Amino acid sequence: MLTIDSLSHRLSSYLEPTQINRVKRAYYYAEQAHAGQYRRSGEAYITHPLAVANILASIHMDHQSLMAAMLHDVIEDTGIGKAAISHQFGEQVANIVDGVSKLAKIEYETQAEKQAKNFQKMAMAMARDLRVIVVKLSDRLHNMRTLGALPAEKKRRIAKETLEIYAPIAHRLGMNDWRIEFEDRGFAAMHPLRATRLHASLQQVRGNRKTLVEKIQAAIELRLQRESIDGLVIGREKHLFSIYNKMRSKHKSFKEIMDVYAFRIIVEDIDTCYRALGAIHNLYKPKPGEFKDYIAISKENGYQSLHTVIIGTQGVPIEVQIRTKEMDELASRGVAAHWLYKSSGDDDSASAGSYDRANRWIKRLLEIQQHTNSSVEFVENVKIDLFRDEVYVFTPKGEIIELPAGSTPVDFAYAVHTQVGNTCVACRINDRPAPLSQQLESGQKIKIISSEKSQPNPNWLNFVITAKARAAIRHYLKNQRHTESVELGKRMFMRALTNNNLQFDQLNHDQITGLLEKTTSESLDEMYESVGLGRITALTITSILLPDSDENRDGTGITPISIESPDSLLISFARCCRPIPGDPVVAHLSTGKGVVVHREPCKNVSDLRSKKESLSDISWSPNVTGEFLTIIRVEVKSERGIIASLATRIANTGTSIEGIQVDERDAENSVITLTVAVTSRVHLANVMRSIRNMRSVTSVGRPKT
Known part of the structure; x- marks a missing residue:
């Protein structure tokens, strides 16, 4: 059984005695705060914070993270405030505890909005201190290990949330060991029968494979010895969720997936990685197109390794990963390895790189958040960003841009800069013209052609992949729609005043205030927007100013706008009659959509008139352009x-x-x-x-x- 003394002994391998004492003090404080509280399993509640701290100790997290782990439920469950924790243990620890507390008790499915808002809080907390999410992940990991005492429905809800949010975050932060455990435990809780059957099949196959695995391993080790390469060769097992996912996504049978053998070779330095690769390719023939160099171009989460697929004896495919000890450590612990090297006083560039990449990802989350009004939409965008594999493409100057698989030149443009995306008109891939919707492949050189007069096309939303691009396009279009609706509404209002022999300059303060009150508008712009979007008519507003006037009650004689191009977000053209410049036209003000233009003879116009819908005259601008x-x-x-x-x-x-x-x-x-x-x-x-x-x-x- 885990105790504070056994944890202290474990911590003595990498922390100073004064730091261990601070962790112990946090434990005793939490023990007292949680006195009388129990978990569903019947254990004292303090066993949970202690176990969370132990998980963090396994990846050598710093003492402040361990103190926060001990205290992470104190604010949520005991009524002790952040100020008290800050006074006792310092501001940094209090901030981590507060950040983790705000992420607690996220509801799912029935309360998607609540879950989404909590996830937005998580992004903000991570931006201040990455340790918040590492503590939160360890909290979730212990909860997944102790799901047994929960009702089946709650198990499935927690498992689904873990698979959709926490496993991808662990992957994005490079914490591969945790990701695998999240996935396997989540899979077992979501689909217990499938997991049990798959596990039984795996156990059965493992015995049959043992001889061949040992034979391949011996052949690789012998070849490395001949080349005087000192390396550790490990047979790599696929985990349950990975097998299940491949069976579903690639429509492969269990046998087809298990016919591939996987090994990892761990060597001393980068130079030896490439020498080992040469030795392996001399031993067995490499499979064309399957070599990936993640050392020269590391993955977005900092992962580095050489990947190759070779064809062994009897045509058996063998996946091989070659990496250094540091790379292997980073592959397992990811961003958490930063604190390991930091605490040991070794400024390891790889761990720093992983930490920087994690910070870049979090900044990207905050960018998405700024451009997204709906928290549910924010979560959906982030899920896209979390789950995708990467492609690596080049700018004309040779800089590498990392993008999710399936990205297009428009995604690339927004990755370079939001303004480049907003003004993008065309692109060249490897110096050849290409459509903006074409999916990019690793190694391509992308050149974006932009024009200051251009603006995002709503159709881009049909093919862009990245959350940043989707959020930026929606944000721009929303602002553009607002600007256009205000301008349109203002013109309609001014014309309505003119038709009633009024001038805006002649309206006094009381009249304008009265207009805003009766139209429930905070400002004139808000009132104009309502007119432009068809929520209220300009005629309604003039009737407020002139309650006894019957002039223009049918809406005729008002010519508020002229059509200048087909690209306005507030002017659309009816599909029933497809008007073009030169046609006699009439405008229907549709609630929430703006102006819909019909040809004058269109039968739907007659129907609208018979229903006394809001119609007004409209004209083509002499300078109208576009198709x-x-x-x-x-x-x-x-x-x-x-x-x-x-x-x-x-x-x-x-x-x-x-x-x-x-x-x-x-x-x-x-x-x-x-x-x-x-x-x-x-x-x-x-x-x-x-x-x-x-x-x-x-x-x-x-x-x-």
């Missing part, structure tokens, strides 16, 4: 290659086709409906004239609405 989608209906005589001929004819007019639909009326005649992008009625007339001149075309026109 607008519209529909052409072409009747043709069916013949071979007619669609290709039609597409070629349209392309020759400088027009892009966005959609084609074919309706065969009979064996001889078909109707082809084309969605094309044009700039004006003149442009459309030229396209239709070109189509009409085709021999097989019997008629062409815009469909009647």
Whole structure:
């Protein structure tokens, strides 16, 4: 049984006696605070903080982390405040305890919002001191080890949260041993039957594999001895959750996964890593495309190793990892190794690098948080960021940018700088033009072409991967939508005043205050935004100023806006009639969406008028630019290659086709409906004239609405 004395003995291997005494003092303080409290298992509650501290001792965490582990539930469960802990044990320990306390009792599923807000608190606490999350992870690890006393439903909830949040965080911080334990224990609690069956299969296979594993290991050791390389060769076992995940994601059988053998070679220094790699490749043939050098380009969480797959005797695939002792330590402990080297007085660059990477990741979390209003959306973005493998691409200057697998040039642009992402218009991959939606691969050189006049495209949200890109695009579009709705609402309001022989400058303070009160607006901008988004009409506001006036009650005569481009977030074009510049148009103010533009003859306009919906006149700006989608209906005589001929004819007019639909009326005649992008009625007339001149075309026109 673990006691404070046995823990003290363990700590004496790396802490000073004065530091151990401080840890013991924190233990006795917590023991007194938790007196009379018990865990579900029936044990005294103090056994939990003691066990958490013991987990931290196993990775040689500093004495302040151990003190915080002893005290981590005191604020939450005993009513003792942060100030009291700060007075007794110092501000740093109190801050860690407070940070961990704020993360306690996260609810899941039924209270997603609460869980999300707690996770945001975790990001803030981590930003102040990384030790907060290390203590929290050790707290969760002990809870996972003692799940047995909990009801089945609560077990599953905690296990799901562990798999979705805590295991990926441990992975991101490079704490691989903890990640594996989180995953295996979470898997066993979530799917006990599957875990039991898989474990039994693993035990059965292990006996059959033993001879071959020993044979391969002996061959590798012999080859290293011949090359005078001093290295430790270890057979590596796949853990349960890893096997289960591969079976599900790669649709492979248990046998297929277990047919791959894995070994780790640990050597003295980096130079020997590469020498060992050469020896292994001389022993067995390497599998093309399977070599990865994570020493030259380390993973985002600081992980370093050489990975290769070789084909052994009888065609058996063998995965080999080659690394130094320090790299192996970092692979197991990750960011926690920073305190190990720091406390021993050795400023190890690898551990410092891991620590810096963790801090960079946390800064990225805070960036995402600043651009995300919904805490649930924040958690979803972070899950994406936590789970993905990385690709490594280069800037034109040769700098390495780390991105999640599946990232696109737009993700790359935002990784370089938010402004680069916001003004991105095109890209070149390895000096060749490429679409912005193309997935990037490691080793590619990416050049972003930007324009100050450009802005994020809402369609980017359909393919960007990184949380930073998604958050920045949404943030920009939200601000842009706000700006546009305020401007639109202001213009509509001013025109409504003019139509009622009023001037804004003539309104006194009491009139403006009255307007804001009756429209429940905090400011004029908020009132304008409500008008622009269609929540209230400009007519309603003028009726507040002129309650007895019946003028313009039907909304006619108000021409608040002109259309300048197809890209406005507050002006959309009705799909039913697809208006283009030059068409007579009318505007429908749709609640929450802004202005929807219809062609005047559209049958839906008649329906809206009959329902007395809010309609107003609208005009095309003389300087309108951009491409607008519209529909052409072409009747043709069916013949071979007619669609290709039609597409070629349209392309020759400088027009892009966005959609084609074919309706065969009979064996001889078909109707082809084309969605094309044009700039004006003149442009459309030229396209239709070109189509009409085709021999097989019997008629062409815009469909009647």
